[in-house]
Amino acid sequence: MKYLEEFRDGELAQKLAREIRQTATRTWPMMEVCGGQTHSIVRNGIDQLLDGAVEMIHGPGCPVCVTPLELIDKALAIAAQPGIIFCSFGDMLRVPGSSADLFRIKADGADVRVVYSPLDALKIARENPERQVVFFGIGFETTAPANAMAVHQAKLQNIANFSMLVSHVLVPPAIEAILNSPTCRVQAFLAAGHVCSVMGYWQYYPLVEHYKVPIVITGFEPLDLLEGIRRTVHLLEAGTPQVENAYERAVCFEGNQPAQKLLSEVFEVADRAWRGIGVIPRSGWRLSEAYRDFDAELRFDVSGITAQESPLCHSGEVLQGNLKPNQCPSFGTACTPRRPLGATMVSSEGACAAYYNYGRFVALESIH
Amino acid sequence: MCLAVPGQVKEVYDSFGTSMGKVSFGGIVKEVCLAYLPEIAVGDYTIVHVGFAIAKLDEASALQTLDAFREMGLLDEEFGEPASAVGETP
Amino acid sequence: MSTFAPPDLSQWSCPLPLRDYPAIVMGHGGGGKLSSELIEHIFVPAFRNSALEVMGDSSVLPALAGRIAFSTDTYVVRPLFFPGGSIADLAVNGTVNDLAMSGATPLYLSAGFILEEGFPIAQLAAIANSMGAAARAAGVQIVTGDTKVVDKGHGDGCYINTAGIGFLADGIHIGPTRAQPGDVVIVSGTIGDHGMAIMSVREGLEFETILKSDSAALSGMVGSLLEFAPNIHVLRDPTRGGLATSLNEIAAQSNVGILINERSLPVLPDVQSACDLLGMDPVYVANEGKLVAIVDPSVADAVLRVMQQHEHGARAAIIGSVTSQHAGMLAAVTAIGGTRIIPLQIGEQIPRIC
Numbered sequence: 001m002k003y004l005e006e007f008r009d010g011e012l013a014q015k016l017a018r019e020i021r022q023t024a025t026r027t028w029p030m031m032e033v034c035g036g037q038t039h040s041i042v043r044n045g046i047d048q049l050l051d052g053a054v055e056m057i058h059g060p061g062c063p064v065c066v067t068p069l070e071l072i073d074k075a076l077a078i079a080a081q082p083g084i085i086f087c088s089f090g091d092m093l094r095v096p097g098s099s100a101d102l103f104r105i106k107a108d109g110a111d112v113r114v115v116y117s118p119l120d121a122l123k124i125a126r127e128n129p130e131r132q133v134v135f136f137g138i139g140f141e142t143t144a145p146a147n148a149m150a151v152h153q154a155k156l157q158n159i160a161n162f163s164m165l166v167s168h169v170l171v172p173p174a175i176e177a178i179l180n181s182p183t184c185r186v187q188a189f190l191a192a193g194h195v196c197s198v199m200g201y202w203q204y205y206p207l208v209e210h211y212k213v214p215i216v217i218t219g220f221e222p223l224d225l226l227e228g229i230r231r232t233v234h235l236l237e238a239g240t241p242q243v244e245n246a247y248e249r250a251v252c253f254e255g256n257q258p259a260q261k262l263l264s265e266v267f268e269v270a271d272r273a274w275r276g277i278g279v280i281p282r283s284g285w286r287l288s289e290a291y292r293d294f295d296a297e298l299r300f301d302v303s304g305i306t307a308q309e310s311p312l313c314h315s316g317e318v319l320q321g322n323l324k325p326n327q328c329p330s331f332g333t334a335c336t337p338r339r340p341l342g343a344t345m346v347s348s349e350g351a352c353a354a355y356y357n358y359g360r361f362v363a364l365e366s367i368h
Numbered sequence: 369m370c371l372a373v374p375g376q377v378k379e380v381y382d383s384f385g386t387s388m389g390k391v392s393f394g395g396i397v398k399e400v401c402l403a404y405l406p407e408i409a410v411g412d413y414t415i416v417h418v419g420f421a422i423a424k425l426d427e428a429s430a431l432q433t434l435d436a437f438r439e440m441g442l443l444d445e446e447f448g449e450p451a452s453a454v455g456e457t458p
Numbered sequence: 459m460s461t462f463a464p465p466d467l468s469q470w471s472c473p474l475p476l477r478d479y480p481a482i483v484m485g486h487g488g489g490g491k492l493s494s495e496l497i498e499h500i501f502v503p504a505f506r507n508s509a510l511e512v513m514g515d516s517s518v519l520p521a522l523a524g525r526i527a528f529s530t531d532t533y534v535v536r537p538l539f540f541p542g543g544s545i546a547d548l549a550v551n552g553t554v555n556d557l558a559m560s561g562a563t564p565l566y567l568s569a570g571f572i573l574e575e576g577f578p579i580a581q582l583a584a585i586a587n588s589m590g591a592a593a594r595a596a597g598v599q600i601v602t603g604d605t606k607v608v609d610k611g612h613g614d615g616c617y618i619n620t621a622g623i624g625f626l627a628d629g630i631h632i633g634p635t636r637a638q639p640g641d642v643v644i645v646s647g648t649i650g651d652h653g654m655a656i657m658s659v660r661e662g663l664e665f666e667t668i669l670k671s672d673s674a675a676l677s678g679m680v681g682s683l684l685e686f687a688p689n690i691h692v693l694r695d696p697t698r699g700g701l702a703t704s705l706n707e708i709a710a711q712s713n714v715g716i717l718i719n720e721r722s723l724p725v726l727p728d729v730q731s732a733c734d735l736l737g738m739d740p741v742y743v744a745n746e747g748k749l750v751a752i753v754d755p756s757v758a759d760a761v762l763r764v765m766q767q768h769e770h771g772a773r774a775a776i777i778g779s780v781t782s783q784h785a786g787m788l789a790a791v792t793a794i795g796g797t798r799i800i801p802l803q804i805g806e807q808i809p810r811i812c
Contacts, residue, residue, distance in 0.1 A: 001427055002394065003374035003413055004734065010721070012437045013794035019440055035812045036370030043739075045796020061370075062812050089418070090808035103805070114808060116663050116736070117419025119401060142370050143811065145404055146420040149386070157384060194370040197415060197423040220370065222794045223437060249429040250415050256422055259404040337804050347812070357801040371737045371811050390666070394731030397666040418811050 003249070007221035016226035017049045020233055024053035028236050029185050030229070031178070031321055033171055034140070034192030035062025035347065036220055042354045044222045046229075054229055057186055057321035058351035060174055060274060063138045064091045065319060065343035065350055067167045068273040069307040072097040075165055078134055078300045079110045085128060087121035088136040090114045095343050098307050118150035118164075125154070125162035134296045137164040142194040144168050144285060145259040148266040151287065151294050163296040166286055169272055171195050172203045173283035177274075179211045183322045188232045190218040190225075193247040198263075200255025204243045212241045219247040266291050275343060276309070276316025315342035318351050325355035332356065372417035374425055375400070377410050391416060480579040487573070487607030496605060500579070501569075504586035505593065509566075509601040517601040519566060522625045527562030529553055530621035538581070538615055541655050542670030545618055546588030548746055551675045552697065553622040554596045558677040559693040559749065561632040561684055562624030564596060569603040569620050574613035585616065596675035598622070629688060636691040637712035641780040642758035644751045646679065646765050647672070647773040648724045649701050653743035654732045663736065663809060669728055674747030679768045683751065686764050692752035695745070699803065702741040704750055705788045706802045718778030718790045718800075736809035741790075741800060743807065752780060 032038060038058045041047050047056050060066050076097050079086035086102070093103045093114065106112035115121050118135055125133035137147040147164060154162040175189055191204060196217045204215045214235035218228025228246040235242055245251055265288065272284025287295045297303065312330045317323035325331050325344070335341040337353050344350035375391035380402060382388070391400040391414065401420045402408050413425040485492040502511060509517045533549045550567065557564040569589065573582065593600050600620075651672040658665045676695065683690060692712070696704040701723075709716045725733075725740050733740050747770055753761050758776060765771035778790075788800045 001413075001430055003425055003430060004394070006430070006434055008793055009437075010794045012434075015440055016437065017795075034370045039737075039812070043792070043798060044794050045792045045798040046794070047796075048798075049794070049796040064812055089811045091810045091812045093808055094805065114663070116809060117401075119419055139811070140370070142372065142417050142422065145422060146401075146418045149401060149403060149420065153384065153386065192370050194372045194415065194417060194422065197372075220372075223434075227433070227437070249426045249433065250423045256404055258406060259422065262404075337801075357799045373734050393735050395667060395728045396669075396731040396735060398735065399666075 004221065007219070007223040009223060013049075013222050013226055016223065016230055020050055020226065020230050021053045023230070023237060024233050025237060027052060027055050028187060028233055029055040029057055029321075030188040030190065030232055031057045031059040031186040032190040032218070033059040033061035033175065034195065035065065036194070037061070037190060037192065037218065037225060038351070038354070040220050040222065040225055046222060046225055050229065054233065058354065059178070059321065060277065060319035061140065061171070061192055062343070062347050062350065063140055063143070063167065063169055064095055064347045065315065066169055066274040066277070067092070067095065067138055067343070068275045069098060069309055070273070070305060071165070071167050072101075073307045074297060074302040074305050075136055076100055076102065076105055077302050077305060078165065078296060079112055080105050081300070083131050084111065085124055085131055085133045086110065086112045086136070087115045087124060087133060088112065089138065091347070092136055092138060094346050096340055096346060118146050119153075122150050122153060122159060122162055125159050129161055131161060133162050134300075135162070135164045136167075138167045140169055140171055140192065140195050141199045142192070142197070144263055144267065145198055145256070148262050151266055151291050152262060154294055155291060163294045163299045164287070165296040168267065168285035169274065170283050170285070172207065173280050174274070175207060175215075177277065177280045177283070178320050179207070179213065181320055181322065184320070186213070186321050188214040188216070188236055190228045190232065191215050193217055193219040193224065193251055196247070196251045196255065198256050198259050200253050201243060201245060201251065202253060208241050208243050214241045215243050217243075217245045217247050217251050219250065274316075276313070276319055278316070310341050313342040315344040315352065318344050325352040328352070370417070372415045372422065374413055375416050377402070377408055377412050377414060380408070380410060389421070391421070482573045482575060482577040482579060482582065482607055484575055484607050487605055493605060496582075500583050500586050501603060504583070504590035505600040506590060507599040507601060509599060517566070519601065519623075524628055525626040527557050527560045527624040527626045528621070529556035530619065531556060532617060532619040534614065534617050535656070536614060537659055538585070540659055540671055541668050542652075543673040543746075544585060544588055545616060546585045547592050547671075547673040549618040549620045550589050550592035550596060550598070551673050551746060553620040554598055554675045554677050555695045555749070557622050557624035558680040559632070559695055560624070560626060561630035561680065561690070561693065562626040563681065564598045564622055564624040564677050566623045567593065567598055567600045567620050569600050569618060571603070571605045572613055572617040573605065573607050574615050575607055575610040577615050582616070592675070596677055630684065632690055632693050634692055634694065634708045634711040637708055637714050637716070637752045637780045638691065639714055639780050639782040640755055641691055641752045642755050642776055643705070643716060643718060643778040643780065644753065644758065644762055644765065645701065645724065645775060645777050646676070646749045646751070646771045647747070648726045648729065649696070649745055649748065650725060650729045650733060650740035650743035652746040653700065654729045656744075657736065657809075658732065665732065667728060669732060672745060672747035674770045676747065676749050676770060679749070679765060679771055682764050682768060683761060687753065687757040687761055690751055690753050690761070692750070694750045696748060696750055697746060698744050700740070700742040700744055701750065702739075702788060702800045703802060706800070708752065709788055710786045712780075713785050715781040715784035715786070716778060716788045717781055718788070720790050720793050722775050722777045724773045724775050737811065738807055738809060742803055
């Protein structure tokens with residue numbers, strides 16, 4: 001058992017897809033929150049496979065997409081300062097700020113480095129004691145334990161030249177905000193499996209109780225996604241909103257306790273602005289009092305930076321599922337993958353980018 | 369935020385007071401922080417995200433899931449439900 | 459990485475400090491004694507051919523009895539040395555392959571070096587020797603060259619430009635506009651090897667497993683293919699941007715659609731694992747020793763067999779076909795039987811966590 005190939009099996013995928021198509025009596029609109037799931041859906045052609053049975057509304061589960069414009073501008077301001085080594089996950093490099101992105105300022109001479117792990121950034125800090133090393137700590141709950149450990153170790157080992165620019169966002173408040181929107185079309189959610197590996201899934205019961213929508217914890221490989229969708233369709237058809245775990249091999253109810261323990265030490269809940277959506281109360285994490293010395297936003301005095309979203313960009317509406325990308329007036333004109341206005345067109349799993357590529361495609365039936 | 373890959377733990381050791389390990393991802397070996405899985409042992413499989421192991425993979429559960437997939441649709445096949453044309457491999 | 463034996467400097471007239479610290483100085487690009495010493499002691503022994511040894515301002519070569527194919531490329535790879543090869547292999551094989559993709563027999567290369575002040579001469583010697591070896595393996599001669607030196611801090615150590623001349627026999631008309639609906643798409647081997655080898659040694663993204671570049675000269679394989687099927691429609695070596703970029707470009711230039719079957723794509727398990735780990739797609743990852751051939755269906759199976767018999771084509775496979783649908787676009791049937799578009803990527807593929 002290697003846990004990958006088995007869950008990419010073509011025949012089993014066809015089977016699951018068939019079962020879904022045969023069970024659905026109408027087209028069920030559901031949202032996968034996680035960008036990684038969106039990527040896998042588009043990458044494997046799952047949405048086409050289920051055409052007619054489900055409508056996948058791609059949610060705001062890409063921290064790249066929802067990191068506020070202001071914070072991108074702050075990141076750019078910090079990275080442009082002489083002597084700074086700015087470390088980031090690859091995802092953030094092309095996200096547009098108000099007038100540039102990390103990629104472009106790297107081309108202009110800023111020392112911007114892509115890292116695989118926050119510990120790599122810590123290592124760079126250790127090896128370059130005379131320079132300030134800043135790590136762009138974005139992510140959902142999945143990435144938070146890694147970012148927490150980096151700051152925690154920085155504190156323990158007194159790596160004073162290390163700091164983190166934090167933009168952590170939480171999934172359950174996002175789901176709630178979407179459900180509260182008056183134009184919400186989403187009738188069920190696929191919860192992000194790896195977020196739940198960390199946090200468990202006890203938080204979803206109150207949501208299901210209150211809003212009466214099924215929430216199914218779902219993995220990322222094709223069979224995992226299809227199974228999550230399959231269980232969701234069954235719950236919708238039966239009219240029985242529940243929490244279900246369709247990713248049992250990697251998720252348990254309580255989640256990862258050691259991770260949650262360190263998270264509660266290093267971070268505290270805060271209000272967070274979500275790009276395109278606005279402030280969702282208590283929907284993010286910031287560094288706690290004990291770790292605030294490592295907060296790059298404070299260390300580099302970028303508090304004065306504010307930003308205005310382009311009025312032409314409607315990514316917020318798209319992220320919440322209220323607008324289809326091709327209904328946005330800027331879609332394909334003022335906003336293209338080459339010249340994106342917002343993150344949903346930049347990110348490879350952004351709804352707008354996915355739509356742009358698919359939309360240029362003539363009738364699918366002609367392929368077969 | 370969710371790209372996490374399964375790998376097998378090959379070695380466990382201590383580094384700067386933190387539990388670290390070598391994990392093999394289908395042959396590619398990378399150093400991974402194991403601090404969040406204190407019970408993990410060599411030979412176990414784990415899900416790794418940005419260099420951190422966040423969950424141990426439950427083999428029994430995985431096998432069960434795959435069995436359930438294989439068993440699915442057996443009734444349909446008995447009744448001869450036609451396979452849909454959309455998405456069939458050429 | 460290779461260790462570099464310093465060249466024997468006892469016969470050089472370098473100023474004393476150089477004997478103790480053999481590195482490139484500004485004078486090496488100045489055209490005087492230091493420059494000619496580089497040529498005499500490093501390049502000529504490494505490249506070894508009669509045209510070069512004349513040491514004229516230009517190299518005079520025999521006339522060709524047919525069309526001339528001409529190509530140039532500049533190599534700026536970082537790191538300079540990586541598992542499976544170095545900038546030297548890329549500099550020779552890259553240009554050789556560009557010529558071969560037109561169906562030409564590569565004959566002569568030029569080599570221009572831009573060296574950073576302070577670059578170790580031992581590394582330059584290693585690069586030159588590897589270039590000579592690669593040239594001999596590809597059946598080409600490096601007949602002329604140039605060296606310039608830039609200030610320390612500019613130039614990343616060593617940049618190389620190579621330009622190449624090849625002979626194109628009559629009757630060969632291979633080009634990216636020639637793909638036609640019904641044609642078969644064949645790849646000569648596993649994809650993504652080179653790009654992941656580079657990724658595996660880049661700072662911040664290190665693995666502990668050796669992934670090797672596939673850098674290789676393909677002119678021999680192309681020669682065999684053309685002997686067998688002179689009317690090949692398209693040949694392309696999918697370097698930067700990978701298979702996806704090449705097929706997108708061909709689709710656009712020929713105004714056809716291309717549909718590939720992902721289950722047929724040959725990918726080494728280690729390369730797939732590395733891609734999975736970094737969230738990258740092998741179809742966008744660079745190759746340096748592979749080609750894509752688009753051929754009439756009547757010769758497809760035979761072309762495949764010829765490829766498979768060649769040392770660099772053991773894993774060759776038919777991966778798809780050309781269609782009149784979705785003109786200008788590349789699509790794929792995914793491993794689970796779904797469909798997806800494979801668009802042109804904006805910029806280089808970067809590892810992701812999301």
